Amino acid sequence: MRGGHSPFKPRPRRSWRAPGELLNFTLYFLCAVLLVLSRIGHGAVGETRDGFVELTAPLLETASRPVIMARHAAARVRSYIASFDEIDRLKAENEKLKQWEWRAKLAERNVAHLRSLLNAVDEPALHFATGSVIADARGPFLRSALINLGRDQGVRVGYAVINGDGLVGRTVDAGDSVARILLLSDLNSRIPVVVGHAGVRALASGDNSAELKLEFLPDGAPVKPGDEVFTSGSDGVLPRGLAVGVVTGSPGALRVRPHADLRALDAVSVLFFDTPTLTRTDPPVFTPDRALSASSGDAEIPATGPSASVEPRPADTRIKQAGASRATSAEGVVQAQQ
Amino acid sequence: MNRILPALSVLVAVLATAIPWGLPADATFIPPMVVVMMIFCWRALPGTVFPLYLAFLLGLLTDLMSGGPLGFWALMALIAADIGGRARSLNDSQDRNRLWLVWAGVAAAVGALSWLLGSLYLVHWLDVWPIAFGTLVSILIFPVILRGLVLLKGGWPKPKFHRGWT
Numbered sequence: 001m002r003g004g005h006s007p008f009k010p011r012p013r014r015s016w017r018a019p020g021e022l023l024n025f026t027l028y029f030l031c032a033v034l035l036v037l038s039r040i041g042h043g044a045v046g047e048t049r050d051g052f053v054e055l056t057a058p059l060l061e062t063a064s065r066p067v068i069m070a071r072h073a074a075a076r077v078r079s080y081i082a083s084f085d086e087i088d089r090l091k092a093e094n095e096k097l098k099q100w101e102w103r104a105k106l107a108e109r110n111v112a113h114l115r116s117l118l119n120a121v122d123e124p125a126l127h128f129a130t131g132s133v134i135a136d137a138r139g140p141f142l143r144s145a146l147i148n149l150g151r152d153q154g155v156r157v158g159y160a161v162i163n164g165d166g167l168v169g170r171t172v173d174a175g176d177s178v179a180r181i182l183l184l185s186d187l188n189s190r191i192p193v194v195v196g197h198a199g200v201r202a203l204a205s206g207d208n209s210a211e212l213k214l215e216f217l218p219d220g221a222p223v224k225p226g227d228e229v230f231t232s233g234s235d236g237v238l239p240r241g242l243a244v245g246v247v248t249g250s251p252g253a254l255r256v257r258p259h260a261d262l263r264a265l266d267a268v269s270v271l272f273f274d275t276p277t278l279t280r281t282d283p284p285v286f287t288p289d290r291a292l293s294a295s296s297g298d299a300e301i302p303a304t305g306p307s308a309s310v311e312p313r314p315a316d317t318r319i320k321q322a323g324a325s326r327a328t329s330a331e332g333v334v335q336a337q338q
Numbered sequence: 339m340n341r342i343l344p345a346l347s348v349l350v351a352v353l354a355t356a357i358p359w360g361l362p363a364d365a366t367f368i369p370p371m372v373v374v375m376m377i378f379c380w381r382a383l384p385g386t387v388f389p390l391y392l393a394f395l396l397g398l399l400t401d402l403m404s405g406g407p408l409g410f411w412a413l414m415a416l417i418a419a420d421i422g423g424r425a426r427s428l429n430d431s432q433d434r435n436r437l438w439l440v441w442a443g444v445a446a447a448v449g450a451l452s453w454l455l456g457s458l459y460l461v462h463w464l465d466v467w468p469i470a471f472g473t474l475v476s477i478l479i480f481p482v483i484l485r486g487l488v489l490l491k492g493g494w495p496k497p498k499f500h501r502g503w504t
Contacts, residue, residue, distance in 0.1 A: 020390075027394045027416055034398075034409030039459060045408055052402045060356055067357050136358035137405035141456055143366075144405050145358070180405060185363065187460055208465060210363045264360035 050175050053146065057178045061134040061148055068132070068266060126239060128162075128269040129153050134178070136265075143183040143208060143262065144169075149270055150177040158237050160271045166243035166259035167191070167231060168268055179270070183262050184212055184244070192234045193244055193256075196227035204229060204244060204256050210263075211248060212256040223247060229256050239273045341387045344380040347490060348396050351376055356403040367452075367472025370411055371445065372483065373400055374418045375476050378444060379487050381422030382437055386491060393419035407459055414448050434484065442477045449473035 037045050079086060114120075131149035149155045151174050161168045161181045169189065173180040182189055189206035195214070200221040204212040217223060227247040233240030245258040355369040377396065380388040397415030401408045421444050425437060449469050456464045 024390060024416075024420065027390060028413070030394070031409040031413040031416060034401075034412065035407055035455075035459070038407035038409065049402055049405070049408075056403075059353070063353055064357050067359060071360050133358050135356040135403070136361075137356060137403065141404075141406040141410070141460065143363070146356075146405075187462060208363070208468070263362055265358065 046173075050173060053173075053178055053180070054175045057134060057146070057148065057175075060146065064134050071264060071266075127272040129155065129272070130267060130269045132267050133265045137180070142188070143186040143206065144172070145181045145183060145265055146178050147181060147268055147270070148178060150175045150179050152176050153270075154272055155179045155270050156274075160231075160238045160242060160273060161268050162242060162271060163260050163265065163268045165261065166245065167238075168258075168260045168262065168265060170238065171270065181268070184258050184260075185210065185262050191238065191244060192232045193229045194232045195221075195223050195229050195247060198222045201232055201234070210257075212245065212258065214247065214254045214256055217254070223254060224251070225249060225254070239271060242271075343490060344386050344388045345392055345396070347487065348373060348376050348380065349399070352396055352399050352403060355400055364468045364471050365475075367449075367468050368475050370400055370404065370414075371448070371472050371476040372479075373397075373411070374414050374448060375441065375445070375480060375483055376487065377415050378418040378422035378441060379484050381419045382425045382440075383487065383491060388419070390416065390419055390423070410452075410455065410459075413455075414452065417448060417451070418444055434481075437484070438477075438480050441480050445473045445476050445480075 034045070129149055131147045131153070133145045134148050135146035137144045137146060147161070155171055155174050157171055157174050159171045161170060167184060169181045169183040169186070171179045172182040183206070184191065184204070185206040185208060187206055187208050189212075191204045191212075193202055193204045193214075194200065195202055195217075198221070200217060200223055202217045202221075202223075203215045205215050206212055214223075214229075225247050229244040229247060231238045231240060231242040231244060243259055245256040247254055248257045249255040351369075351373045355373060359369075361368070373396065377388070377393045380386050381393070393415045394412050397412030398408065400411040400415070404411070421440065425440055449472070453464055453466060453469045456469075
């Protein structure tokens with residue numbers, strides 16, 4: 001058969017119990033078992049994956065660095081080529097922004113005045129840590145990315161992740177030094193949003209494509225292409241008011257184009273946001289000495305579970321503050337939430 | 339060297355699947371397909387050692403890197419390795435074209451199975467286009483990858499009937 005018409009070698013007739021055939025069958029069977037275990041979300045699969053990711057994170061970070069640098073260089077070359085057009089565009093935009101600045105300052109004064117009249121409580125401050133994407137884990141199943149921030153930096157599962165343009169996704173796994181972000185475009189991503197000036201509530205769902213589906217819009221909702229989309233915060237997981245994207249498409253088939261370029265992520269920030277509701281439902285944590293004092297008749301009630309903004313963090317953590325400017329200390333944040 | 343080189347080259351390709359290249363959403367299927375293609379090529383090239391269990395392990399590594407379900411790319415790698423191993427009789431340029439044809443069939447089968455398995459796994463019909471695009475690109479770039487691997491290996495082995503002619 002060698003050099004014959006068929007590209008396949010003739011296979012000797014033998015029992016499938018031959019060692020090679022048995023190994024073959026075992027490997028196929030193992031694949032099926034692993035797929036089933038992954039589908040049911042077996043703990044061992046998650047632990048193995050987490051351990052592996054922790055182990056390979058430094059290698060991935062090193063391997064990604066030249067690629068990210070090359071991407072930056074390419075972007076710089078592109079912007080250099082288009083610099084004259086860009087200058088004209090920026091000049092026009094600057095003129096427009098000057099007008100907006102004046103309007104924004106006026107609106108800021110009005111808002112401050114109205115808030116003082118209403119005795120409104122300040123929004124809790126948002127702390128964040130900034131890291132970079134070290135691995136791009138995308139395929140037919142998911143759209144995710146690995147970042148070089150983990151539990152050591154205060155990152156927990158469920159935190160919102162943003163970049164300079166807007167919301168990117170949320171953390172779904174957190175190891176000691178790395179975390180996995182589920183991107184907005186992932187099939188399993190569901191973000192409650194408000195759309196446009198009318199503040200119409202809807203759900204922005206990923207479907208593994210570049211744009212998000214806009215679901216559960218009320219009938220006759222005044223939503224049109226070009227409307228801005230923000231997080232509503234009604235899920236109690238993501239903070240309210242994070243920029244998500246802009247409405248595209250036609251009525252009846254509206255979609256959301258994310259502001260953030262999800263295919264070329266680099267530096268991202270994780271927002272340490274724990275909703276007051278969630279922290280209050282946490283069971284009280286009794287340290288042994290406090291448990292003793294409680295049993296001895298001391299009526300001291302331990303504080304409710306800590307919010308993310310007052311969690312102890314390592315001294316070298318790159319954490320800055322964003323959001324409300326008045327709450328500059330961690331204690332201030334707690335007061336605002338209570 | 340014929341044992342280490344194939345495994346090492348595929349390992350590099352697996353690592354490359356996790357690097358943030360900034361590929362568009364429609365091109366995400368291409369890097370893992372290149373891994374599967376390389377496994378197929380190494381199995382099909384005469385004079386190389388690339389056992390099935392190695393294909394399984396490298397596929398599993400791709401699964402771990404991608405964050406997807408374990409066993410998915412391991413299964414695809416196994417299928418490609420299994421078929422590649424049965425096409426070892428291909429030596430000359432005519433057979434290389436035939437090998438390309440075989441890969442086209444394997445890639446189509448892997449693409450179709452990926453779509454079906456992915457849809458079943460997620461209980462949601464996946465978009466066909468990224469998978470079809472990835473499959474098509476993998477078929478188009480096959481000669482380049484094959485050529486690269488042959489160069490890496492040190493060229494094609496001479497057919498046996500040439501021995502003694504010169």
